[in-house]
Amino acid sequence: MSQSPDNSIVRNIADKEYEYGFTTDVETEIIPQGLSEEVVRLISAKKGEPEWLLEFRLEAFRYWQTLEQPSWGHVDLPPIDYQAISYYADPRGKKRGPTEIDPELEKTFNKLGIPLNERLALSGVAVDAVMDSVSVKTTFKQQLAERGIIFCSISEAVANHPELVRKYLGSVVPYRDNYFAALNSAVFSDGSFVYIPKGVRCPMELSTYFRINAINTGQFERTLIVCDDGGYVSYLEGCTAPMRDENQLHAAIVEIVVCQxxxxxxxxxxxxxxxxxxxxxxxxxxxxxxGLLRGDRSKLSWTQVETGSAITWKYPSCVLKGNNSVAEFYSVAVTNNHQQADTGTKMVHLGSNTRSTIVSKGISAGHSQNTYRGLVRMGNRADGSRNYSSCDSLLLSPTCGAHTFPYVDVNNPTCVVEHEATTSKISEDQLMYCTQRGIPPEEAVALIVNGYAKDVLNKLPMEFAVEAQKLLSVSLEGSVG
Amino acid sequence: MSSINQYIDLYLQHADLLNQGSHPLINAHRAAALSGLQTHGLPSRKDERYKYTDIDKALAPDYGLNLQRLSIPFSTRYQCRVPGMRSRLYHVVDDTLAGGDILDTPQIFVGPLTLFAERYPEKFKKYYDSESESGKSNALARLNTMLVQNGIVVFVAKGYKESDLLQFINLSAGGVPMLTNRRQLIILESGAEATILACNHSGSQIDHLTNEVVEVWQEEGSKLQYYTIDDTVASDSILNTTHIVQSAGSRLEYASITLSGGLARREVDIYLRGADASVQASGFVVGDGEQHVDNNLLVVHDAPACQSDVLYKYILDGQAVGAFAGKVYVSPGAEQTDSQETNANMCMSPEARMYTQPMLEIYADDVKCNHGSTVGQFNDNALFYMNQRGISPEDGRKLLQQAFAWDVIERIPLLPLRQRLMRMVESRFRLADSCNDCGICISKV
Structure with a gap:
């Protein structure tokens, strides 16, 4: 059956604009462009950081200077002029106090569907809203604090809980990890800090919303989640940026420590x-x-829906150190037009009887390139560990690319690792089945694509699943043809 | 300092001697290969395709080369016959055809590279090392081109179907540590057919490295069955580069079986350049001791409606290291590609290591590509089932190992060859010294 490229659904949706591409006109304090030790010191000073953190940043910066931008990804990443970026932008303005919020900012987040007013917010979701380099507001902090849960921006955590931050910062992703980790460690701005005390089940979803607004700035947020023995937390992350002709850099680090x-x-x-x-x-x-699954029987689950970004280069990973720990990775990566994505995961099994599951769905359309890259490594002490990986790619245009690069390293004979991958276009049989039952071809394609991603979308918390499904229809169905 | 320098120096010092022992048409390619080596050097383990094998280390020992073309004594008792199959047997010692009848008829040529260059210079020029300029040559192929003096050519003319099995027994038999640059050029004109079996054996326990280049050209509608077996000793290493170009409608059945040896690395690139070409590539590896077996496969679908089917299986024991990387590359426009790739592995001992990397790189949309890889152990239920029926755990494991191997062996369509290979695999599992035919292979255990 032909999927003609000029069918009406395709035309309508393909022309749809990026919904979140507006900019907010807010007084923003931006430091001059460029990157040097002075800039690192300036960022640290603006945030009023203790000496040890400044030292951490400077060490990272000095190390970063010795590195070259990596090029091994299956993306065409042009050289980035790191001196043409401003590394700190504070949209709260110079005059306001840190607790007051510019009504423009509030409006912006409302427009994005992230109300900062707790009364308007969906019950059950606490939000840390980050614009450019600073956290604008964190909601439900009080209610969470009653249970001993710390949910705040990382700057606040540095000020109020320095012992926790110092203990865990860089413990999962050291600044020497890679080029962008070193850069982030030097200049990181706001992100969220979460601490779940022993035996506490977080009563609501925690969420951070990242927004880049200012022009010629980069966002370098840092998120640190520590879930102590027997704790539970579900954490959501969303992000958008305005439409600009210039490329903007987002180099974040997320570290998760999961205890017993x-x-x-x-x-x-x-x-x-x-x-x-x-x-x-x-x-x-x-x-x-x-994420570091430090304790026995710990569990970490990554779910990601990747629809945006010109270039995505990320591998949410798990180090399964605790015995009987369980890790999961569910991903839908959609690329359209000229987007490039090189994404996947690493599962490093160190403890015995550890289990990991990888389900990755790539969807490529337009002229985009979509790559799954994954590593499953079984250490020599990972007795009886198991991994199952399944990577499917769907191709929606003759000019796009879908690639799969899985690495499996097994150093223990008692492990079982299984990997399977398929790449194909939409099955003619499925289309035929739908059209036989009176479903028009265009809708059938949409139906099949949604069904294809369902395995992963089902893993998302409900509010996000709805948003993700909407996103899929915008990012993807427009290109079916 | 890179170990390639010793070979570059050797070449610069003895270029005249090398040239004297070869043919001007072979010599004509040395300069470009040298320049390529000087520019690019050897790949390191940071290069994706060489991640699991250290080429620099493999070439580091001070190997000698048989520049003087001294004749190396060998035993023609190496028979490796395939019972029930008519075959033409050739012994290749070092890089030289040392035994077997040269065929030189309008339909078929089987003989030394130098003779082929002499008799058919135009054909030689058309095919020999002809892809190196397009950047498809790797460092090992360049090293071979720089140093090779002779080799083997199989040429089958248009429409001719060679019914006999062409069997090459490659022997590393020198009395001192040696580097052999072995070369095979296989040309099948349109509609031609041939079956080739290359057995690699070792006549001594002395360190020996073979740097082998196999170039295969298959024109329209030709059919080639090419099988290679490594049954050597731990001191024997092989670095193989195989470059296969298939035209429209051609069929290739390729199998590589590694039963014993030291380091064995095969880099096999298969280019499907014409519509409806198909390849079935299979591999089976039994590794123990300190064997290191690395199969690196690239299948490039450059034309529409081509099929590729890859199946590689490894059984690793002792401290053996196995690596498999198989990339299927589908070029833009190669629609209706059908590709299947499977890699299944078993690690039997705590020190055995397996690295597997099945890859897909796809730039066309109307394709059906699958790949799968597994690493695991024997099914306990199957062992228990056999145990219940009075089969000892050891015998049960052997049976399962054979069944595991059978999936690969059964893909070989010629029954006598299939039976012969299965027998070899069985005797390998019994850790028998030889494949039982001539009984003269030296002890491998």
């Missing part, structure tokens, strides 16, 4: 501006995310 019997669910709906149809502009999303 604890469970963390981390869900991301990534919708940075992907650039226009000709591939102009868009965010470079170069992120290091890693």
């Amino acid at each position: 019997d604890a469970e963390v669910k981390y869900s991301t709906v990534q919708n940075w501006y992907p650039g226009d149809k000709e591939g102009k502009g868009g965010v470079y999303n170069l992120v290091t995310k890693r």
Whole structure:
């Protein structure tokens, strides 16, 4: 059956603009462009950080200077001029106090569907809203604090809980990990800090919303989640950026520490501006995310829906150190127009009887390139560990690319590792089945694509699943043809 | 300092001697290969395709080369016959055809590279090392081109179907540590057919490295069955580069079986350049001791409606290291590609290591590509089932190992060859010294 490229649904949706591409006119304090030790010191000073943190930043910066931008990804990443970026932008303005919020900012987040007013917010979701380099507001802090849960921006955590931050910062992703980790460690601005005390089940979803607004700035947020013994938290992350012709850099680090019997669910709906149809502009999303399953029987689940960004280069990973720990990775990565994504996961099994599952669904359309890259490593002490990986790619245009690069390293004979991958276009049989039952071809295609991603979308918390499904229809169905 | 320098120096010092022992048409390619080596050097383990094998280390020992073309004594008792199959047997010692009848008829040529260059210079020029300029040559192929003096050519003319099995027994038999640059050029004109079996054996326990290049050209509608077996000793290493170009409608059945040896690395690139070409590539590896077996496969679908089917299986024991990387690359426009790739592995001992990397790189949309890989152990239920029926755990494991191997062996369509290979695999599992035919292979355990 032909899927003609000029059918009406395709035309309608393909022309749909990036919904979150507006900018907010707010007085923003931006430091001059450029990166040097002075800039690192300035950022640290603006945030009133203690000496040890400044030292951490400076060490990272000095190390970063010795590195070269990596090029091994299956993306065409142009050289980035790190001196043409401003590393700190504070949209709260100079005059206001840190607790007051500019009504413009509040309006912006309302427009994005992230109400900062607790009364208007969906019950059950606490939000840390981050614009450019600073956290604008964190909601429900009080209610959470009653249970001993710390949920605040990382700057606040540095001020109020320095012992916790000092203990865990860089413990999962050290600044020497990679080029972008070193950069982030030097200049990181706001992100969220979560601490779940022993035996506490977080009563609501925690969520951070990241927004890049200011022009010629980069966002370098840092998120640190520590879930102590027997704790549970579900954490959501969302992000958007205005439409700009210039590329913007987003180099974040997410570190998660999961202690004994604890469970963390981390869900991301990534919708940075992907650039226009000709591939102009868009965010470079170069992120290091890693969780350390430190304790026995700990559990970490990454779920990601990647629809935005001009270039995505990220591998949310798990180090399964505790015995009987369980890790999961569910991903839908959609690329359209000229987007490029090289994403996947690393599962490093160190403890015995550890289990990991990888389900990755790639969907490529337009002229985009979509790559799954994954590593499953079984250490020599990972007796009886198991991994199952399934990576499917769907191709929606003759000019796009879908690639799969899985690495499996087995150093223990008692482990079982299974990997399977398929790449194909939409099955003619499925289309035929739908059309036989009176479903028009265009709708049938949409139906099949949604069904294809369902395995992963089902893993998202409900509010996010709805958003993710909407996103899929915008990002993807428009290109079916 | 890179170990390639010793070979570059050796070449610069003895280029005249090398040239004297070869043919001007072979010599004509040395300069470009040298320049490529000087520019690019050897790949390191940071290069994706060489991640699991250290080429620099493999070439580091001070190997000698048989520049003087001294004749190396060998035993023609190496028979490796395939019972029930008519075959033409050739012994290749070092890089030289040392035994077997040269065939030189309008339909078929089987003989030394130098003779082929002499008799058919135009054909030689058309095919020999012809892809190196397009950047498809790797460092090992360049090293071979720089140093090779002779080799083997199988040429089958248009429409001719060679019914006999062409069997090459490659022997590393020198009395001192040696580097052999072995070369095979296989050309099948349109509609031609041939079956080739290359057995690698070792006549001594002395360190020996073979740097082998196999170039295969298959024109329209030709059919080639090419099988290679490594049954050597721990001191024997092989670095193989195989470059296969298939035209429209051609069929290739390729199998590589590694039963014993030291380091064995095969880099096999298969280019499907014409519509409806198909390849079935299989591999089976039994590794123990300190064997290191690395199969690196690239299948490039450059034309529409081509099929590729890859199946590689490994059984690793002792401290053996196995690596498999198989990339299927589908170029833009190669629609209706059908590709299947499977890699299944078993680690039997705590020190065995397996690295597997099945990859897909796809730039066309109307394709059906699958790949799968597994690493695991024997099914306990199957062992228990056999145990219940009086089969000892040890015998049960052997049976399961054979069944595991059978999936690969059964893909070989010629029954006598299939039976012969299965027998070899069985005797390998019994850790028998030889494949039982001539009984003269030296002890491997």
